[in-house]
Amino acid sequence: MSLLFARDLAADIQAGRTTPRAVMEQVAAAIADREGEVHAFAALDLDAAFEATGLEGLAARPLAGLPVGIKDILDTRDLPTAYGSPIYAGHRPRTDAPAVGMVRRAGGIVAGKTVTTEFAFLQPSATRNPRRLTHTPGGSSAGSAAAVAAGMLPVALGTQTAGSVIRPAAFCGVTGYKPTFRLLPTLGMKTFSWHLDTVGLFAARVRDAAFAAAAISGRDLDIGATLAERPRLAIVRTARAGAASPEAHAALETAARAAEAMGARIFDLDLPEELEAADAAQPTIQDFEAALAFADELDFDRAHLSPLFAAHLDAARAIPPDTYDLARRTAKRARQKLGDLFGEVDALLTFSAPGPAPEGFATTGSAMFNRLWTLLGCPAINVAGLNAADGMPVGVQVVGRFGRDRQALAVGNLVETAISR
Amino acid sequence: MSLLFARDLAADIQAGRTTPRAVMEQVAAAIADREGEVHAFAALDLDAAFEATGLEGLAARPLAGLPVGIKDILDTRDLPTAYGSPIYAGHRPRTDAPAVGMVRRAGGIVAGKTVTTEFAFLQPSATRNPRRLTHTPGGSSAGSAAAVAAGMLPVALGTQTAGSVIRPAAFCGVTGYKPTFRLLPTLGMKTFSWHLDTVGLFAARVRDAAFAAAAISGRDLDIGATLAERPRLAIVRTARAGAASPEAHAALETAARAAEAMGARIFDLDLPEELEAADAAQPTIQDFEAALAFADELDFDRAHLSPLFAAHLDAARAIPPDTYDLARRTAKRARQKLGDLFGEVDALLTFSAPGPAPEGFATTGSAMFNRLWTLLGCPAINVAGLNAADGMPVGVQVVGRFGRDRQALAVGNLVETAISR
Numbered sequence: 014m015s016l017l018f019a020r021d022l023a024a025d026i027q028a029g030r031t032t033p034r035a036v037m038e039q040v041a042a043a044i045a046d047r048e049g050e051v052h053a054f055a056a057l058d059l060d061a062a063f064e065a066t067g068l069e070g071l072a073a074r075p076l077a078g079l080p081v082g083i084k085d086i087l088d089t090r091d092l093p094t095a096y097g098s099p100i101y102a103g104h105r106p107r108t109d110a111p112a113v114g115m116v117r118r119a120g121g122i123v124a125g126k127t128v129t130t131e132f133a134f135l136q137p138s139a140t141r142n143p144r145r146l147t148h149t150p151g152g153s154s155a156g157s158a159a160a161v162a163a164g165m166l167p168v169a170l171g172t173q174t175a176g177s178v179i180r181p182a183a184f185c186g187v188t189g190y191k192p193t194f195r196l197l198p199t200l201g202m203k204t205f206s207w208h209l210d211t212v213g214l215f216a217a218r219v220r221d222a223a224f225a226a227a228a229i230s231g232r233d234l235d236i237g238a239t240l241a242e243r244p245r246l247a248i249v250r251t252a253r254a255g256a257a258s259p260e261a262h263a264a265l266e267t268a269a270r271a272a273e274a275m276g277a278r279i280f281d282l283d284l285p286e287e288l289e290a291a292d293a294a295q296p297t298i299q300d301f302e303a304a305l306a307f308a309d310e311l312d313f314d315r316a317h318l319s320p321l322f323a324a325h326l327d328a329a330r331a332i333p334p335d336t337y338d339l340a341r342r343t344a345k346r347a348r349q350k351l352g353d354l355f356g357e358v359d360a361l362l363t364f365s366a367p368g369p370a371p372e373g374f375a376t377t378g379s380a381m382f383n384r385l386w387t388l389l390g391c392p393a394i395n396v397a398g399l400n401a402a403d404g405m406p407v408g409v410q411v412v413g414r415f416g417r418d419r420q421a422l423a424v425g426n427l428v429e430t431a432i433s434r
Numbered sequence: 435m436s437l438l439f440a441r442d443l444a445a446d447i448q449a450g451r452t453t454p455r456a457v458m459e460q461v462a463a464a465i466a467d468r469e470g471e472v473h474a475f476a477a478l479d480l481d482a483a484f485e486a487t488g489l490e491g492l493a494a495r496p497l498a499g500l501p502v503g504i505k506d507i508l509d510t511r512d513l514p515t516a517y518g519s520p521i522y523a524g525h526r527p528r529t530d531a532p533a534v535g536m537v538r539r540a541g542g543i544v545a546g547k548t549v550t551t552e553f554a555f556l557q558p559s560a561t562r563n564p565r566r567l568t569h570t571p572g573g574s575s576a577g578s579a580a581a582v583a584a585g586m587l588p589v590a591l592g593t594q595t596a597g598s599v600i601r602p603a604a605f606c607g608v609t610g611y612k613p614t615f616r617l618l619p620t621l622g623m624k625t626f627s628w629h630l631d632t633v634g635l636f637a638a639r640v641r642d643a644a645f646a647a648a649a650i651s652g653r654d655l656d657i658g659a660t661l662a663e664r665p666r667l668a669i670v671r672t673a674r675a676g677a678a679s680p681e682a683h684a685a686l687e688t689a690a691r692a693a694e695a696m697g698a699r700i701f702d703l704d705l706p707e708e709l710e711a712a713d714a715a716q717p718t719i720q721d722f723e724a725a726l727a728f729a730d731e732l733d734f735d736r737a738h739l740s741p742l743f744a745a746h747l748d749a750a751r752a753i754p755p756d757t758y759d760l761a762r763r764t765a766k767r768a769r770q771k772l773g774d775l776f777g778e779v780d781a782l783l784t785f786s787a788p789g790p791a792p793e794g795f796a797t798t799g800s801a802m803f804n805r806l807w808t809l810l811g812c813p814a815i816n817v818a819g820l821n822a823a824d825g826m827p828v829g830v831q832v833v834g835r836f837g838r839d840r841q842a843l844a845v846g847n848l849v850e851t852a853i854s855r
Contacts, residue, residue, distance in 0.1 A: 334651065
């Protein structure tokens with residue numbers, strides 16, 4: 014299982030060392046080899062993808078004709094979009110989600126739709142963890158994480174409302190990057206929670222994610238540049254540290270020491286109470302909005318919802334508007350507090366998940382170490398490279414300042430480089 | 435032409451003095467009388483609306499069976515939704531926009547879809563101003579404003595991205611209320627700009643708008659309560675004061691003096707430069723996002739866009755991402771500055787529009803006095819009641835603090851009461 018490195022492949026295409034068609038052949042071969050057991054794709058049209066490699070001027074565009082997977086929670090005009098639900102089986106959206114249009118205009122080829130859990134919630138999907146087929150790949154962006162981890166795609170879009178990018182990236186051992194809130198537009202995504210839904214992406218290494226995000230968004234995310242010589246990195250274990258496994262604690266410690274050896278200034282940070290309060294408020298915001306966003310499905314298609322999701326929406330409907338408004342004010346206070354905090358640190362280093370991927374498929378794992386950062390809107394990166402004793406990946410999470418994605422990615426790259434030495 | 439007073443009608447139904455069916459008969463009679471010349475409706479199903487009046491328990495719900503118009507930019511599952519564009523003629527959304535679902539759950543009856551300009555942009559619609567049929571009703575929520583002004587509906591939803599609620603309300607002489615950003619969800623609205631699009635509403639008087647918004651949103655917006663005895667009201671003429679007509683200046687002055695006579699403490703306020711900078715930044719945010727939101731329509735259905743909108747989108751596509759990011763930071767600074775300002779004032783009083791409705795249909799008027807408040811997300815109310823010498827209405831605008839909608843509405847009610855004495 015070898016990963017596809019987006020940045021190197023694009024450079025090779027642009028230098029004439031390979032072609033979009035040759036890359037697509039690699040992808041097709043990997044899919045032929047692995048998809049039968051991994052089940053990463055909800056829809057696939059390799060003929061159309063091969064045809065698209067012939068497009069004039071593709072190599073000159075930023076993504077240079079690289080194949081990109083799109084989580085099946087985002088609308089595509091040329092591939093069915095089912096949002097992981099039988100209610101929308103065969104649904105053909107009229108327009109691309111803007112994020113998908115941005116991929117195409119950047120010279121990416123939409124190779125397929127990747128599996129999402131039902132409406133990006135917690136009901137496990139059919140996707141398997143490529144690192145060990147007996148384990149969950151996490152959720153909800155299960156197919157995107159698994160496709161990149163299985164070497165079937167160099168880049169895939171996912172989305173995160175609580176922990177749906179960082180968690181599956183950690184479980185599958187690839188880079189997951191949740192940008193600053195709204196760096197990539199969420200329009201054309203099946204909405205779960207409009208104050209939380211965030212489009213992110215998966216790639217092999219941090220530099221590949223930075224490269225792809227820069228190409229798609231048109232932003233300067235050059236991580237070679239301007240990182241403080243000795244970045245200040247705060248280790249944040251949170252009030253939920255007791256729920257993190259020994260493997261997760263060991264990975265965090267290893268990453269911190271490795272970064273320190275490369276010059277980072279490391280210190281421990283207890284989260285201020287405003288941030289812990291916001292962590293507790295995230296489900297209120299998520300669920301109040303979900304009850305509105307899925308009102309029609311609950312009222313008219315209840316029989317086609319998983320019992321898990323239907324029951325969750327029933328409970329969500331009971332959240333009073335005032336409780337929701339209070340939760341939003343709590344989040345606002347926490348954002349201000351976090352802004353102050355980032356005057357003293359360059360990035361936070363914390364758990365990506367409570368531990369490696371759980372065995373079996375009863376659960377997609379927990380978002381307890383992700384939901385706060387989604388709520389606060391700041392960039393977060395799962396850095397891969399460390400493994401538990403049994404060989405399963407354990408990620409660590411770098412969290413940056415709102416709007417300072419380049420710096421967050423640069424720190425992520427530093428941590429990744431440090432732990433691979 | 436007599437307006438329908440939502441608050442009184444609901445109270446009458448709940449007290450047994452009238453019934454939802456009798457109100458619907460009033461509405462049907464007004465529509466039969468005026469719709470032929472006003473053209474406020476894009477779709478109408480009075481049979482279904484009459485049938486809905488028979489629903490069990492309707493009178494006990496907050497809206498008590500009142501008919502509500504829905505701007506045809508919001509999805510409805512039982513009425514076609516064309517977004518004012520031939521591209522979507524006959525389009526039948528699968529689900530209600532959550533705001534529409536909230537209307538129904540509050541006991542409102544969706545009586546029809548009201549005319550929007552093409553995709554809520556500036557191309558004039560077929561709707562006429564009920565106060566004078568030779569004049570524009572404004573835009574983009576033309577049908578909602580006109581239907582309420584013509585006495586055809588007691589309540590109608592509209593949306594505002596720059597000035598599309600306040601401006602038509604001012605031109606048609608009714609209350610327009612743009613709540614705090616996201617008090618009502620925008621999901622299921624044809625997106626123009628996700629950082630600006632705001633669902634608002636139209637009603638006869640401020641107390642009717644407050645009543646309807648409270649019923650739909652489940653928030654306490656009781657304007658009878660807790661207004662400071664002598665509210666501090668800042669008159670804001672802005673750097674664009676020179677573009678306001680003598681009628682607009684006179685209306686602002688009249689409203690200020692009337693409020694003062696009722697005890698308000700009035701003073702002049704020059705907008706800090708951070709706010710003027712944000713005013714100038716609003717089009718950058720609006721248009722950058724519109725270029726993404728309408729990418730598919732521009733690429734695949736250009737022939738069915740108005741030349742005005744197509745040319746606007748072409749220009750919008752050229753806005754660099756960095757310019758957009760800078761505009762967002764400008765807006766963020768202005769929000770902080772405005773928050774500080776509201777420590778010293780209870781509400782702002784400013785122009786709703788540069789003057790009364792322009793004659794003819796070449797333009798829907800200007801949003802120059804609205805776009806800043808949409809960008810900053812704070813509640814804004816068009817207060818009706820004043821007229822120019824020729825009898826056409828001239829509105830004044832009350833702007834409140836973010837999230838303090840009840841106070842903004844209470845001040846609006848005070849100004850409305852003051853100018854009617």
